[in-house]
Amino acid sequence: MQIHDLEKTFQEKIDKEIKIEPKDWMPDAYRKTNVRQISQHAHSEVVGMLPEGNWISRAPSLKRKAILIAKVQDEAGHGLYLYSAAETLGTSREQMIDDLHSGKAKYSSIFNYPTLTWADMGAVGWLVDGAAILNQVMLCRTSYGPYARANVRICKEESFHQRQGFETLMVLANGTPEQKAMCQDAINRWWWPALMMFGPKDSESTNNDQSMKWKIKRKTNDELRQQFIDMAVQQVKVLGMTLPDDKLVWNEDRKHYDFGEINWDEFWSVVKGNGQCNKQRLDARKKAHEEGAWVREAAVAYAKKKAARLLTKVA
Amino acid sequence: MKISIQKYYYGDFGGEEKASGEEIKKTTEETAWPLWEIFIRSKQGLDHKHAGSLHAADAAMAMQNARDVYTRRQEGVSLWVVESKYIHASNPDEAGEMYEPAVDKVYRHPTFYEIPDEVGHM
């Protein structure tokens, strides 16, 4: 078959909602986009463990500590599901990790913000995991089979993350004046970065919608962001807290909430590496990788020795 | 076909310029662990089903990692781990020749046979 015909058959499959599987023919750009997106999603899960790991040893109770450990462990698992999905496209784990460490591959900028107080554990769960869930629910229907399945698995685990975050905030919201203030402060700091997680406005992008046509993505940034805002406005009322945006107002025509302007200069600045924690996060990843090198080597040596012993026994 | 995707969708953070970081020591092949496929029996009496994959130095480690990654919420009562290189897969390009012979054998299905209602459930 000619490349042209292959592309046509490929698009027909996508249009008919038939999933693409690893050994199926696919356009190079489809493969590349998926590798990039899936590996960056994986990196986000892995780097995302750092801001929360920061609070494990300082959790206010044994119960909260156990919950936080379980959540962070889940995120490691999410990273693994996603790396595995990316590997089915022909890239290697080593390559992806090297790309993260060299700065070639990015991760979600949200994790370049610091987690300053315990209330941040609540705000991160509610807002950051909440935003991630909307994206991941959409990705359960993405066109590449292994990526879709990884997201199904992830989504099953995510709702606990958001609920424990919200509950953490609820406890603070019903606490002392200081705890209430801490709760509001965390919401104030995380609200705008959470909105930035959805990426630039749709009107910003001049290029074609290939990702949509291939059904890698199924909703635009603005659609997802609006969905998130509409939900959060209701939820924050339950907390008795406010969102730090005086332009948030119900728009009867659109049937959505209008909201204020996002600081896009800040967004691009963090993307380009100038966030508060960019360097700290990468350094922590590299340190963990380098200091774990001897473990990886020892495990390989041990496996080889055991296999060799088995061979001599058989012989 | 050259398609550039610069839409910067949520989750696609672009790949053009470097974010930060400096040169790093490349991970060597010798320390790379092989890939394993994980199958889980979700409860007694059911088949093992493919759950995903992971890297491990040997079968024992694959088993342990599979337990930690894939059964944190009691998803299984039994695990199989198989090194991925031992799995032989059919070629999707040959799916036509491979499965087409079954298409015209409708007599393999019970609905092919007309039997009077008096016979009852059969």
Ligand SMILES: [Fe+2]
């Ligand atoms: Fe996650």
Ligand SMILES: [Fe+2]
């Ligand atoms: Fe999460």
